[in-house]
Amino acid sequence: MNLIIDIGNTIAKVALFDGATMVNVIYDSNQSLDCLIDICDEYPIDYGIVATVIDLNECVSERLSKLPIPVLYLGKDTLLPVANLYETPETLGYDRMAAVVAANEQYPGRDILVIDAGTCITYEFIDSKGQYHGGNISPGLQMRFKALHQFTGRLPLVTPKGRKLSLGKDTDTAIRAGVWKGIEYEIAGYITAMKHKYPELLVFLTGGDDFSFDTNVKSVIFADRFLVLKGLNRILNYNNGRI
Numbered sequence: 001m002n003l004i005i006d007i008g009n010t011i012a013k014v015a016l017f018d019g020a021t022m023v024n025v026i027y028d029s030n031q032s033l034d035c036l037i038d039i040c041d042e043y044p045i046d047y048g049i050v051a052t053v054i055d056l057n058e059c060v061s062e063r064l065s066k067l068p069i070p071v072l073y074l075g076k077d078t079l080l081p082v083a084n085l086y087e088t089p090e091t092l093g094y095d096r097m098a099a100v101v102a103a104n105e106q107y108p109g110r111d112i113l114v115i116d117a118g119t120c121i122t123y124e125f126i127d128s129k130g131q132y133h134g135g136n137i138s139p140g141l142q143m144r145f146k147a148l149h150q151f152t153g154r155l156p157l158v159t160p161k162g163r164k165l166s167l168g169k170d171t172d173t174a175i176r177a178g179v180w181k182g183i184e185y186e187i188a189g190y191i192t193a194m195k196h197k198y199p200e201l202l203v204f205l206t207g208g209d210d211f212s213f214d215t216n217v218k219s220v221i222f223a224d225r226f227l228v229l230k231g232l233n234r235i236l237n238y239n240n241g242r243i
């Protein structure tokens with residue numbers, strides 16, 4: 001079995017794969033990764049892979065180093081099943097690469113836009129030849145609410161859940177609508193612009209924040225919460241024997 005560890009800015013995701021099948025997923029603190037303590041006693045794990053977008057603290061580093069299996073740390077020197085055209089592979093967040101690797105596995109030979117809505121929202125493009133071109137980084141859902149509160153004198157910290165209007169009628173609904181509509185129009189805008197250039201474009205939506213919009217582009221979107229974990233599993237299998 002493969003142990004897959006995706007350490008994000010908000011939360012760590014730990015998954016177990018038997019071949020291509022995900023048999024379990026655990027959401028854990030990115031500051032402690034407590035679930036690693038017993039995981040190798042619970043599952044017959046052969047190999048592991050770690051992708052992180054944060055610097056690991058001592059506790060997490062020690063837990064990872066104690067794993068009794070070979071562990072691949074995903075980075076610029078890792079062999080990938082797709083071509084990486086990012087100009088600074090040493091600064092790339094490899095959760096971004098993992099997401100396109102999974103989308104490309106499901107639809108090889110297609111042009112694909114992957115939207116990953118986590119701490120940040122990232123927009124990634126992989127073409128029909130399996131070349132990752134890079135993509136864009138924008139603020140995530142929670143970050144937008146926090147920013148409006150933190151960088152103003154009078155705006156409260158509003159939560160995503162609550163009364164949703166298309167035009168705000170008070171401060172709370174104005175902020176909530178502003179954030180939700182901003183993301184909705186942003187996503188719709190990317191899809192429209194990219195479909196212009198790549199008419200056969202497929203769109204994947206992943207990440208912790210599920211968006212269910214009533215947009216006319218909804219029908220072309222594949223929602224897959226575990227795209228990054230699946231991509232990491234593919235990368236680990238691709239590197240088997242090289243760890």
Ligand SMILES: Nc1ncnc2c1ncn2[C@@H]1O[C@H](COP(=O)(O)OP(=O)(O)O)[C@@H](O)[C@H]1O
Nearest residue numbers: 008009010011027117118119120142207208209
């Ligand atoms: N169990 C959960 N724990 C934390 N965040 C969650 C959970 N379920 C959904 N979320 C939402 O998912 C977001 C984190 O998404 P994720 O893609 O895991 O982020 P990252 O990879 O940046 O850590 C949070 O901002 C939150 O809104």
Ligand SMILES: CC(C)(COP(=O)(O)O)[C@@H](O)C(=O)NCCC(=O)O
Nearest residue numbers: 008009053091092093118119120137
């Ligand atoms: C863009 C990100 C912050 C997204 O992180 P996430 O929202 O998944 O926690 C992360 O992939 C990152 O730190 N990237 C480094 C910069 C780059 O990819 O070029």
Ligand SMILES: [K+]
Nearest residue numbers: 116118120122
């Ligand atoms: K993200």
